[in-house]
Amino acid sequence: MIPALPGTRKLDPLAAFLSYLLPGLGQIVQGRVGKGVLYFVCLYGLFFYGLTMGSWKNVWLGDYSQQAEVQILGRKLPGLLKDLSYRREFAGQFWIGIAAWPAILQYQTTEPLPKPDEPGKEVWQPKPNSIFGSHMQAPPEAELNKLQRDADKRWDLGWVFTVIAGVLNILVIYDALCGPVVRDDEPKPAGGAA
Amino acid sequence: MLFAASIYWDLPVLLIAVSLVYSATRHDRWDRIVKEAANWIVRMVGFLGGLGVVLYLLSTHPHLWKIAAAIGIVATIIYYAVTLSLFRKWKKSAAPVAK
Numbered sequence: 001m002i003p004a005l006p007g008t009r010k011l012d013p014l015a016a017f018l019s020y021l022l023p024g025l026g027q028i029v030q031g032r033v034g035k036g037v038l039y040f041v042c043l044y045g046l047f048f049y050g051l052t053m054g055s056w057k058n059v060w061l062g063d064y065s066q067q068a069e070v071q072i073l074g075r076k077l078p079g080l081l082k083d084l085s086y087r088r089e090f091a092g093q094f095w096i097g098i099a100a101w102p103a104i105l106q107y108q109t110t111e112p113l114p115k116p117d118e119p120g121k122e123v124w125q126p127k128p129n130s131i132f133g134s135h136m137q138a139p140p141e142a143e144l145n146k147l148q149r150d151a152d153k154r155w156d157l158g159w160v161f162t163v164i165a166g167v168l169n170i171l172v173i174y175d176a177l178c179g180p181v182v183r184d185d186e187p188k189p190a191g192g193a194a
Numbered sequence: 195m196l197f198a199a200s201i202y203w204d205l206p207v208l209l210i211a212v213s214l215v216y217s218a219t220r221h222d223r224w225d226r227i228v229k230e231a232a233n234w235i236v237r238m239v240g241f242l243g244g245l246g247v248v249l250y251l252l253s254t255h256p257h258l259w260k261i262a263a264a265i266g267i268v269a270t271i272i273y274y275a276v277t278l279s280l281f282r283k284w285k286k287s288a289a290p291v292a293k
Contacts, residue, residue, distance in 0.1 A: 157204060
């Protein structure tokens with residue numbers, strides 16, 4: 001193994017992967033138990049608080065293959081990218097790790113959402129998954145409309161919380177990969193600026 | 195009334211979690227994590243709270259827009275003057291520990 005040069009950082013990809021799976025797990029494995037627990041409590045707290053605010057119906061990725069094509073720079077987006085363009089929130093929620101995996105499983109197993117002009121789309125109900133039921137399954141449009149119409153604004157704020165939790169976990173993954181941004185106890189490089 | 199809506203009571207959870215996680219990714223020492231998190235909470239509450247008050251005044255007393263704008267500008271200047279000087283002080287105290 002090449003020894004780390006002074007001022008360079010040793011990377012720890014395994015810890016980064018563990019921190020992706022469960023926020024803070026990589027730091028706990030590295031021996032930074034307090035920080036790992038802090039990350040876990042804060043990020044899972046934020047994510048599940050957001051889920052609860054959204055009646056557990058604001059983390060999902062739907063199959064939008066029946067919907068209109070999406071073009072970026074004149075190119076049609078294929079499969080997953082098209083679905084993510086319809087449900088951009090999941091691109092942030094994904095980074096929370098295992099907690100968002102039921103949505104991926106539901107995405108793989110649930111039938112596509114109906115076309116916007118399909119007759120009976122208002123009463124369309126996706127078949128519940130055998131393991132997770134309707135948890136993190138793309139809700140029918142009628143249910144989404146009901147949640148937004150009948151509830152207060154907490155449903156919308158809830159998905160914002162889940163997205164922020166996911167995006168913050170990217171910083172946690174970076175911290176597990178190569179340590180904190182500022183090395184508090186590292187001696188200053190000779191002749192370096194303050 | 196501004197604070198009667200329950201949506202505002204959910205924001206402290208977000209503020210505390212974001213400040214603590216962000217600060218913990220910057221430092222390993224607990225005293226510095228807590229100090230930076232507290233600074234972020236003060237900055238965010240100050241900025242968003244100030245903005246909220248100005249918008250509230252504008253929406254409830256639209257004819258007072260000149261006074262509200264003047265209060266907003268003065269408050270912003272004071273806010274940045276105070277937080278920037280606080281930040282400088284904090285930066286000095288957070289200098290690397292001599293061995």
